[in-house]
Amino acid sequence: MPHSDPFYPSAAVPANSLVRALAPAARRSRGLDAEVAALAHYAALGYSLLARNWRHRRFEVDLILASPDRSTLVAAEVKFQSRLTDFAPWNRPQLLRIQRAAAAFGRHHHHHGSWRIDLVRCHGSPARVVEVRENGWVSI
Numbered sequence: 190m191p192h193s194d195p196f197y198p199s200a201a202v203p204a205n206s207l208v209r210a211l212a213p214a215a216r217r218s219r220g221l222d223a224e225v226a227a228l229a230h231y232a233a234l235g236y237s238l239l240a241r242n243w244r245h246r247r248f249e250v251d252l253i254l255a256s257p258d259r260s261t262l263v264a265a266e267v268k269f270q271s272r273l274t275d276f277a278p279w280n281r282p283q284l285l286r287i288q289r290a291a292a293a294f295g296r297h298h299h300h301h302g303s304w305r306i307d308l309v310r311c312h313g314s315p316a317r318v319v320e321v322r323e324n325g326w327v328s329i
Contacts, residue, residue: 223269223311224251230309230318236263245293248286253294262300264291265307269316279308 228238235257243250252265266279266287284306291304308322 219269219271219316220267222314222316223267223309226311226316226318227265227267227309228252230321231263231265239298240294243290243294245290245297248290248293250287250290250294253291261303261305262291262295263305263307264288264294265309267309267311269311270319271312 224241228241231252231254232238236254237257237259238252239255239262240253241251243253250264251267252263254263254265255261256263264287266284268279287306291306294300295304305324307324309318310320311317312319
């Protein structure tokens with residue numbers, strides 16, 4: 190029987206097949222490995238996955254998670270970098286698209302609490318989380 194609260198699904202929303210189909214195989218593989226590493230990082234901190242590669246119209250976000258106390262939702266955008274130089278090249282238009290996808294998820298699931306958008310950088314083989322910028326989009 191499904192959970193009675195429509196906001197907290199019993200299982201995470203599945204990955205979007207369109208996202209997987211459009212990226213080249215090698216790049217997609219590194220990106221998926223980075224998402225798995227980021228998910229493991231958040232799970233170790235007590236966060237729970239609500240959606241992966243969640244899409245609304247042309248807006249998409251890699252991971253949507255609930256904080257351990259479920260008061261805050263986190264939209265995490267994950268980047269794999271083959272070289273560790275400056276932080277990944279996010280730009281304001283991209284981050285606004287992430288913000289819109291997160292807002293659409295919140296509306297769809299009737300979430301009226303707080304939100305945070307994190308930028309997660311991964312590197313290596315196997316991929317590992319190198320840096321997490323909480324509320325990273327605010328500074329760009």
